[in-house]
Amino acid sequence: MGLRVIKAPTRGPDDLGPLGALEAIGLAPESVVAMVAKSEGNGCVNDFSRTLAAYVWGSVLPASAITVVSGGTEGVLSPHVTLFADDASQAATGLVAAVGRTAAVPYPELGRAAHARLVAEEVGRLVGSLGVSPAAVRLVLVKTPLLTSEKVSACLAAGTPAVATDTYESMACSRRAAALGIALALGECNQEQLDAGLAGDARIWSSVASVSSGAELEDCHILVLACHPSGGSLRARHVVMKDALDLPAVAGMLSAIEEEGGRLIQLFAKVEADATGSVRGRRHTMLTDSDIHSTRHARAAVGGMLAGLVGDGCLYVSAGAEGQGPAGGGPVTAIYEVSA
Amino acid sequence: MGLRVIKAPTRGPDDLGPLGALEAIGLAPESVVAMVAKSEGNGCVNDFSRTLAAYVWGSVLPASAITVVSGGTEGVLSPHVTLFADDASQAATGLVAAVGRTAAVPYPELGRAAHARLVAEEVGRLVGSLGVSPAAVRLVLVKTPLLTSEKVSACLAAGTPAVATDTYESMACSRRAAALGIALALGECNQEQLDAGLAGDARIWSSVASVSSGAELEDCHILVLACHPSGGSLRARHVVMKDALDLPAVAGMLSAIEEEGGRLIQLFAKVEADATGSVRGRRHTMLTDSDIHSTRHARAAVGGMLAGLVGDGCLYVSAGAEGQGPAGGGPVTAIYEVSA
Amino acid sequence: MGLRVIKAPTRGPDDLGPLGALEAIGLAPESVVAMVAKSEGNGCVNDFSRTLAAYVWGSVLPASAITVVSGGTEGVLSPHVTLFADDASQAATGLVAAVGRTAAVPYPELGRAAHARLVAEEVGRLVGSLGVSPAAVRLVLVKTPLLTSEKVSACLAAGTPAVATDTYESMACSRRAAALGIALALGECNQEQLDAGLAGDARIWSSVASVSSGAELEDCHILVLACHPSGGSLRARHVVMKDALDLPAVAGMLSAIEEEGGRLIQLFAKVEADATGSVRGRRHTMLTDSDIHSTRHARAAVGGMLAGLVGDGCLYVSAGAEGQGPAGGGPVTAIYEVSA
């Protein structure tokens, strides 16, 4: 049984067209273990494109499959779906994936230590199930909940103020907790550092985490992707952008892939607006723009850079990189295929 | 007398700090012939950052100087000012510039043939005054008016419906007319082609035009920049991006500059959302996003790509490239300096 | 068989909770003839809250039922659903409703005469089926399609330029055509006037039309609501606001209802930003705000006024009143119940 990774564009959040691409390689919807999409909403609190996609795909995929829909295809980014599927006709393909879901995250614990622990335990379990070392992991993709006005009020009524009263800010807290849980599970930090990270220490981060947040779920959906020594033509690399202008880091990875004769299938990138208000000493205005949230700005800008590099807008570029790469930067994972 | 080109960041639309950079090379505000800025508004109809910058700078610059303030520093783009100044202590520097203003554009003629003609005549005059051939021109930068609700109503009352009733759309019409006027003046099209361009033929365009539109003026402010055979250390190149992913075109120009030993001073780029709704076959959502206008998306995306290439967010990236480069693409001019 | 009208709040676009309110009066989902909702998207082109609601409700309602989801609950407006249901246990209730759908609107005809004709024919048929005169009609609610980038391109490829290339503007054209079709069917205008209305004559309008536009459908969904002489406790009145400040008109209608001892069930209002750029001589900025579309402004403002009058944010306030009431104003229909 080998993993297959397929990328296909969508005509809207409710477009199941990518199932045709799956069928074209002889696979049925039941083979899907993870559906990872970029949909065309604002990627913020009230992004119903995510909910719509999760609904429609949930009706055709097996119950065991996870769905990670990340909103926001600003600029040249293009709505699409990446399907991870098990192909019984294939031997090992070089990459392995495991997926799982945590218990529902209690609202008062969202963004806090218990939330990180839930994620860490599930990631640990998934890595173990793959029989690989943490060093072989190339990507841990997580969808994590957020707090709506109603949930913030419920927390208050229950006697535990929510981690954030601002609904948009709750997305950042949720991403940070999940990312630090990943870092803990992979040995990128210890418990003490995790606590520091939750308290705001931006030096604690994972180099393979990609976490996005949404109102369409109550638990965390997790995908762990790793290289497997058994070999095959599918491969993955990862690199960490040090800031939003770090084109050379990604260009270097793409060159290495090219040297291997690899054909790029997909990039997974996390990006963010530098919290200091500047990038390489140049003031940016993403944090003072009250018309457009900074996550939208960041996706558009870094998405434009990455799409320019690979000549394709169908990239998984997700914003809000708390605990994912260094402050202002973010991890990038490439999945590619070499000739057999 | 030699032209100097200085770029300096700003702390806000009303920041005159760049005058300090001018002073540092021994020049007074009176030496400025053109102030070209990116300010941090939305770059659309109600962008008062442009008006504010024009006000504040207008109070310190000579009456003969033109001000071109382009709104919108989305993503990693950074607010800044580029000053073009005459330096009496210098001999020819390799680049020459001429600036001028048209008469006020009558509202009913905005975006129409008479508007294009006004621009063409002034550009022609300016090129002539520089004593260079059209082929030596590297950049024609224009600020052109737009129509507010009041002006649209005034047109209607006067019996000539405005070129567009939507105020945001009037910006596009105004840019197109001015750009085609430039193309005509430089021999990039003839009168018949200009008319076709005004009627929507996207194959008629200039390769050195950069036009932005704003509510802060009634006439057109024009800067013509050209290489001059007399020599010097300042130089300029231009290239045309064929679409919003055309990183190779710009990378090629930057490589050529590097081979000359050049140090980049500034990039001037025009960008736009492809009107077909896709880029290289990938659907984009810039034209169906009713929360953010497509010009903001396009600046963020292509700005991110260009800033990644040069490692600096202080770039002049302006959106809405009607008549400026091919559909979906846009011209890019680089000003750089080589060691003497 | 009597018509019942039930209003219930929703927790999100996918909340089927209102079915509980239906069940509470002994009715099953199969009894529903029309679901009319306000959902919490932007109400513009990329409003996926509409699609989500239509998708979820479509799975539980009978195929004959129509769904009209209007996006945008700005300000104090509150997401909710109004269900029109047939109650077999009831005799005539005073109001009657008929629903229908047109054929799909061909893209090149959207916003044009053929589109208006499709609507006029179906409205005429529905009024006839109710056995009432046009004068008895209190509300004609229509959901009509819009043009996406893809559809605009398809029109161009097919040789007939779309009625509008701007996707947001296509919504207005679509609303106008449908509203004028209603006016024609009800004898509020003749064919010649309809043509004038399509050409922009704002003096041609219906006093009972309420049309909204969305990407979630290809045909038009239509609800005709009328008073029926057979009597009963359900009633409806309508009034036309002359502009966005016309509180007295609505207050007068509410007073009349109060005098009848009526209990308000729901208001259906159409609103818009005055195209002249001012209301009663005061300049408004809804048409020059490039950050928020004017339809969002108008819903928030008039919705706030109406909600203040009735003390309830669950009102059907829809924006874009082309052909619906006079320029800058719009029709308002009230459904209420008097004691038996």
Added chain:
Amino acid sequence: MGLRVIKAPTRGPDDLGPLGALEAIGLAPESVVAMVAKSEGNGCVNDFSRTLAAYVWGSVLPASAITVVSGGTEGVLSPHVTLFADDASQAATGLVAAVGRTAAVPYPELGRAAHARLVAEEVGRLVGSLGVSPAAVRLVLVKTPLLTSEKVSACLAAGTPAVATDTYESMACSRRAAALGIALALGECNQEQLDAGLAGDARIWSSVASVSSGAELEDCHILVLACHPSGGSLRARHVVMKDALDLPAVAGMLSAIEEEGGRLIQLFAKVEADATGSVRGRRHTMLTDSDIHSTRHARAAVGGMLAGLVGDGCLYVSAGAEGQGPAGGGPVTAIYEVSA
């Protein structure tokens, strides 16, 4: 010397047209003590319409005059200026005003007790200077600073984390501190209650405060308006809306004014999105809308209600009512004139 209050529309943030209205009653710019405006920006962090208006008016008004520019004319609200001027030709007019400015608010103290104290002291001084009791005060209008990204970073660098890292949230903290300072000065709360209010207790508030926040100043500009027993034809009343639907409270005040034979000159209202996420049990979506900030929603909605009541969009409606009236509601002050 008598106070005159004049309201005049503006054609843009830089329109000095209202000086003409002043001149029409025989007064020069030097007579102005306070310029209070609504300008057409987003009213949030990057609202340069405020800066532009402050810049232009600052150049013509006496140095002693204060300028309070509140951004945001959503919906039917209309940009305008209200001028408070001293008329030497008049005896007492019934209303008196005093204006002042605090010292600059140190960034780390913004939104905290020291900030409230600065305001309290100046308000106390101004009330004393008028020779009236706190009960005679009808309005205390304050413009207070906010934190930009740079200032947030400066706080961190200085060792005292800013009251909020989110720039938009800093506006709310700043308004709350200033409003509580007003409440303290007028005896509406004591020091202990002020501290509780700063800590989030929404039961501590002023009934005459109107505070807005902006990036265009570093200190606080304050206007105190009071009734004076010496008599005259100018009068003021105030009322507190209990929530965003409290039309009856304002209607009652307007009726009382009408009974006095009063002609309304201006309304000053503070409004906000209820933090619980609902108004009178109906969910609102102002706090989960990531495309439009809740202050813009609230101004549009309550502004629409108030403008409908008085038939005029030139009203001073400002959003963010922290410490100003009860949670979800806000104070409203009316200035009117009775026949002599």
